[in-house]
Amino acid sequence: MDKTMALKLLLACILCLSLITGAVFLFQWLTS
Secondary structure, eight states, rough: HHHHHHHHHHHHHHHHHHHHHHHHHHHHHHHH
């Protein structure tokens, strides 16, 4: 496994986490 592949995987994980966190935050804000 080369470094560029690992870096892309890491970036994808961070992006997914931020999207999920943002969606949850938005949902809680809308339902409050």
